[in-house]
Amino acid sequence: MRLPPQPGEAIDRAEEVVFVFNETRVSAFRGDTIGSALYAAGRRVFSRSFKYHRPRGLLCCTGHCPNCLMTVDGVPNVRVCTEPVRQGAIVKSQNVLGSLEFDALAITDRIGGPFTPVGFYYRTMIRPRRAWPLYEKFLRNVAGLGRIDPEAATHRRYDVEHRRARVLVIGGGRSGREAALTAAAGGPGVVLVDETSRLAGEKLEGVEVLTSARAIGLYEGGLVPVDAGGVLYRFRAERIVIATGSVEQPLLFPGNDLPGIVLPSAARRLIRDWSIRPGRRAVVIATDGRGLDVVADLESAGTEVVRVVDLRERDLSSLEAEGRKGLRRVRVDGEAVDCDLAVVSGGRQPAYSLLAQIGARVEYDAGRGVFVPTSLPAGVEAIGSVTGAGLAQRVPKPAYAGGKGKCFVCVCEDVTGKDFDRAIREGFDSIELAKRYTTVTMGPCQGKLCHLPSIRLYAQKTGVDEAAIGTTTARPPWGPVEMGLLAGRHLEPVKRTSLHFRHEEAGGQMMWAGAWKRPHSYGDAAAEVRAVHESVGVIDVSTLGKLIVEGPDAATFLERLYPNRFADLRVGRIRYGVLTTDGGRIMDDGTIARLSDERFYVTTTSSGSEAVNEWFEWWNAIWRYDVEIVNVTGALAAVNVAGPQARDVLARLTDADVSNAGLSYLDARELAVAGVPCLALRIGFVGELGYELHFASPAAEHLWDRLVAGGARPFGLEPQRVLRLEKQHVIVGQDTDSESNLISAGMPWIVKLEKDDFVGRGAVELARERGIREQLVGFTMPDNALPAEGAQVVVAGRPAGRVTSARLSERLGRVVGLAWVSPEHGEGDEFQVRVDGIERTAKVALAPFYDPSGEKLRS
Amino acid sequence: MSFLLPCPHCGPRDVNEFATTGEVLVRPKGKPSITELTDYIYFRRNVAGVQREWWYHRQGCGTWFLAERDTRTNEVLKVELPG
Numbered sequence: 025m026r027l028p029p030q031p032g033e034a035i036d037r038a039e040e041v042v043f044v045f046n047e048t049r050v051s052a053f054r055g056d057t058i059g060s061a062l063y064a065a066g067r068r069v070f071s072r073s074f075k076y077h078r079p080r081g082l083l084c085c086t087g088h089c090p091n092c093l094m095t096v097d098g099v100p101n102v103r104v105c106t107e108p109v110r111q112g113a114i115v116k117s118q119n120v121l122g123s124l125e126f127d128a129l130a131i132t133d134r135i136g137g138p139f140t141p142v143g144f145y146y147r148t149m150i151r152p153r154r155a156w157p158l159y160e161k162f163l164r165n166v167a168g169l170g171r172i173d174p175e176a177a178t179h180r181r182y183d184v185e186h187r188r189a190r191v192l193v194i195g196g197g198r199s200g201r202e203a204a205l206t207a208a209a210g211g212p213g214v215v216l217v218d219e220t221s222r223l224a225g226e227k228l229e230g231v232e233v234l235t236s237a238r239a240i241g242l243y244e245g246g247l248v249p250v251d252a253g254g255v256l257y258r259f260r261a262e263r264i265v266i267a268t269g270s271v272e273q274p275l276l277f278p279g280n281d282l283p284g285i286v287l288p289s290a291a292r293r294l295i296r297d298w299s300i301r302p303g304r305r306a307v308v309i310a311t312d313g314r315g316l317d318v319v320a321d322l323e324s325a326g327t328e329v330v331r332v333v334d335l336r337e338r339d340l341s342s343l344e345a346e347g348r349k350g351l352r353r354v355r356v357d358g359e360a361v362d363c364d365l366a367v368v369s370g371g372r373q374p375a376y377s378l379l380a381q382i383g384a385r386v387e388y389d390a391g392r393g394v395f396v397p398t399s400l401p402a403g404v405e406a407i408g409s410v411t412g413a414g415l416a417q418r419v420p421k422p423a424y425a426g427g428k429g430k431c432f433v434c435v436c437e438d439v440t441g442k443d444f445d446r447a448i449r450e451g452f453d454s455i456e457l458a459k460r461y462t463t464v465t466m467g468p469c470q471g472k473l474c475h476l477p478s479i480r481l482y483a484q485k486t487g488v489d490e491a492a493i494g495t496t497t498a499r500p501p502w503g504p505v506e507m508g509l510l511a512g513r514h515l516e517p518v519k520r521t522s523l524h525f526r527h528e529e530a531g532g533q534m535m536w537a538g539a540w541k542r543p544h545s546y547g548d549a550a551a552e553v554r555a556v557h558e559s560v561g562v563i564d565v566s567t568l569g570k571l572i573v574e575g576p577d578a579a580t581f582l583e584r585l586y587p588n589r590f591a592d593l594r595v596g597r598i599r600y601g602v603l604t605t606d607g608g609r610i611m612d613d614g615t616i617a618r619l620s621d622e623r624f625y626v627t628t629t630s631s632g633s634e635a636v637n638e639w640f641e642w643w644n645a646i647w648r649y650d651v652e653i654v655n656v657t658g659a660l661a662a663v664n665v666a667g668p669q670a671r672d673v674l675a676r677l678t679d680a681d682v683s684n685a686g687l688s689y690l691d692a693r694e695l696a697v698a699g700v701p702c703l704a705l706r707i708g709f710v711g712e713l714g715y716e717l718h719f720a721s722p723a724a725e726h727l728w729d730r731l732v733a734g735g736a737r738p739f740g741l742e743p744q745r746v747l748r749l750e751k752q753h754v755i756v757g758q759d760t761d762s763e764s765n766l767i768s769a770g771m772p773w774i775v776k777l778e779k780d781d782f783v784g785r786g787a788v789e790l791a792r793e794r795g796i797r798e799q800l801v802g803f804t805m806p807d808n809a810l811p812a813e814g815a816q817v818v819v820a821g822r823p824a825g826r827v828t829s830a831r832l833s834e835r836l837g838r839v840v841g842l843a844w845v846s847p848e849h850g851e852g853d854e855f856q857v858r859v860d861g862i863e864r865t866a867k868v869a870l871a872p873f874y875d876p877s878g879e880k881l882r883s
Numbered sequence: 884m885s886f887l888l889p890c891p892h893c894g895p896r897d898v899n900e901f902a903t904t905g906e907v908l909v910r911p912k913g914k915p916s917i918t919e920l921t922d923y924i925y926f927r928r929n930v931a932g933v934q935r936e937w938w939y940h941r942q943g944c945g946t947w948f949l950a951e952r953d954t955r956t957n958e959v960l961k962v963e964l965p966g
Contacts, residue, residue: 186897243885244884244885244886244957245885245886245887245897245898245957246887247885260887260897606910606920606923606924607924637945638902638939638941641939641945641947642904642937642939642947645937645947645948645965645966646965648965648966781912781913786911786914786915786920787920787924789914790917790920
């Protein structure tokens with residue numbers, strides 16, 4: 025079926041490429057596309073249409089129309105007319121029941137017409153209501169595009185790359201190439217992107233050429249995302265030159281979707297690029313010289329051109345195509361002309377979409393019968409036929425009459441002229457509304473082949489001229505984009521502490537804690553809890569946020585940020601602090617140690633370090649205090665040594681005085697432990713005598729090893745959660761949420777209203793005056809049922825709160841927890857909690873369950 | 884949004900590198916009434932025009948600065964460090 029070798033052909037006949045189409049081996053040449061190889065092998069029906077399952081063949085051969093969508097190597101909706109052949113590719117037809125030649129669903133075309141008008145699924149299949157899921161399932165099966173086969177999901181990698189260009193030229197036609205060369209003469213940094221592969225291997229002096237790369241949008245700031253297959257380039261350019269050219273438009277007439285009816289671009293490419301004779305007998309009907317030029321191509325390929333209609337010279341009163349699985353004849357003004365190919369062109373429409381996206385005005389040019397961009401925003405230029413230049417053409421009739429066949433305005437969505445009549449009759453009197461109702465321009469071609477014809481038809485049917493109708497809004501993307509490309513490469517950043525490998529070696533079960541990986545436990549959480557209560561444990565708390573706040577105004581600065589006092593905090597002492605917003609929300613908590621008059625060491629929660637740093641910096645940008653804030657979270661490691669024997673372990677590793685008098689509860693000291701300079705904070709989140717050591721992270725493994733060798737048993741997050749719950753210590757974000765304030769969360773004691781203004785003061789005062797709607801309380805479960813976190817609190821059969829934390833405390837022999845309940849609940853009051861669907865009794869306990877007086881911490 | 888925002892330290896950068904707290908607000912002084920407080924916390928002028936805003940170069944130098952931006956066009960007329 026191939027023509028003899030001809031100059032300029034895109035195929036390399038020396039290299040055979042074989043792929044499989046629906047179980048049949050198809051032979052092709054290097055340089056073929058899957059579409060051209062199938063055409064050369066005699067295939068004419070390439071797909072079945074969206075709604076009526078009509079046979080469809082190659083139409084544009086430019087990757088615009090939906091007629092050649094197939095599934096290639098498991099990827100659905102590939103336009104095979106532009107998809108290069110690959111050795112061994114598996115190509116399958118899609119959206120058919122049976123085969124492309126005999127699609128059982130084609131019955132919708134024969135009998136479905138009157139029952140399936142535009143928007144029918146909103147009207148005819150709504151009763152009974154509860155049957156809609158069935159209808160929907162049926163409709164989705166019979167209509168639509170390819171299927172995503174999760175089994176066949178290929179592990180393709182998608183990347184995003186940020187690029188810069190001095191001049192970015194979009195479109196590699198003659199105008200685009202000239203513009204790129206001219207720009208390149210003025211210096212480096214010129215990039216040309218072209219969505220076809222026509223420039224592959226071509227060298228443009230001083231220009232970087234990206235082929236098979238499609239600019240999918242034009243955004244503010246000169247941002248141009250370019251789809252280059254496996255990579256999305258985010259281009260920023262100083263100058264953007266749009267040379268996207270124009271798109272050949274189809275003619276509207278009954279039967280205009282039959283295989284064998286093609287645009288000039290398809291005939292030209294089949295002959296010139298792939299040396300295929302597109303048909304035996306052809307009719308050519310066109311409105312411009314470019315469309316009529318194809319006659320010479322056809323004749324050179326040995327196609328007999330039996331009729332040429334130059335619509336510039338005379339218009340037709342009727343036009344109609346006949347055939348079943350392919351074109352048999354056309355009737356031109358009623359006269360039957362037998363043919364198997366009809367090349368039709370309704371002229372060319374400037375591809376202005378990118379320009380319109382960035383704000384160019386687009387207006388109707390009555391002389392050329394097309395829409396053209398009339399004003400461009402700064403930094404964007406347009407050249408070539410996208411501006412309308414060189415488009416000498418006559419405007420064809422919006423639609424040609426004839427016979428009874430369907431006349432398709434939109435081949436993607438199977439929208440016919442009758443659908444338009446109906447939409448107009450039903451009152452969709454603007455083109456934007458008619459578009460949404462009929463879904464014209466909303467299919468895979470995104471209006472490239474139907475936008476202009478639909479407006480022409482709309483003008484004819486309503487009597488309003490095209491200029492008054494105007495265009496619909498142009499939106500990205502200009503072409504179809506794979507979802508994977510937008511998602512980018514699958515990356516999941518993880519933060520590891522400097523003790524990460526020690527945890528793994530010790531059998532730590534690592535879990536996500538925000539962006540961090542932390543040990544849940546080392547295999548026996550209960551034993552780890554016991555170790556802390558009875559002897560000594562050690563936990564890696566390097567994830568805590570750590571800020572140094574230093575300067576003459578440091579104390580004043582912290583006074584204004586926190587609701588409690590810091591000006592009177594003595595050097596070497598520590599105070600607990602809770603940050604609240606001006607709205608009253610509890611934001612974060614941590615400890616603040618005063619290291620000198622002007623130097624404070626602030627810790628934050630593990631997830632809050634960046635937010636707190638940002639928060640501190642923001643308030644200081646407003647207040648302009650003489651203070652520096654340094655985030656040392658990553659530089660310092662931290663461990664908490666806790667348990668009745670913690671002092672003994674520490675004493676063996678340091679010369680410093682760590683006696684209860686020398687380092688009392690809430691003291692902060694700089695001392696050396698196992699030779700490592702540390703900041704030791706005597707605090708106790710887990711409720712036992714404890715020392716939090718902060719030190720340079722490179723020393724982490726050394727110090728950890730010495731502590732473990734000294735008898736401290738590593739414990740993970742889960743035992744820590746049990747231990748802190750026994751003390752009713754709140755975890756911000758776990759036990760509090762965006763509604764929680766200091767009063768309702770049971771921390772009114774931290775608020776010092778006698779001091780000057782602080783962030784959140786107004787909201788805290790208000791909460792105090794107006795009362796609270798719920799409160800955070802501790803509870804026990806007398807029957808020891810363990811509620812899930814988030815379990816519902818029920819009072820008199822109604823939801824009245826929620827459980828935020830609950831654990832079985834082995835030491836106390838009880839289930840303990842924290843819950844939000846209504847404020848009238850006092851010590852010992854009961855409420856119900858839903859556990860596995862059954863209401864269980866819970867009892868309010870306002871004091872810590874373990875060591876309520878805090879003696880252990882102070883001992 | 885994809886405009887370029889000129890950081891006073893780093894120069895023009897993709898707006899996605901920045902965080903913003905929105906328009907510059909006047910925090911009520913002394914003990915605010917509930918109306919003053921809720922106005923400050925919840926209400927914004929939301930102008931269609933030039934607005935003074937706080938921006939933070941989160942993925943850059945970590946500086947808070949003030950910008951005057953036209954909310955209709957995203958044109959940034961001026962950026963400055965506070966004070």
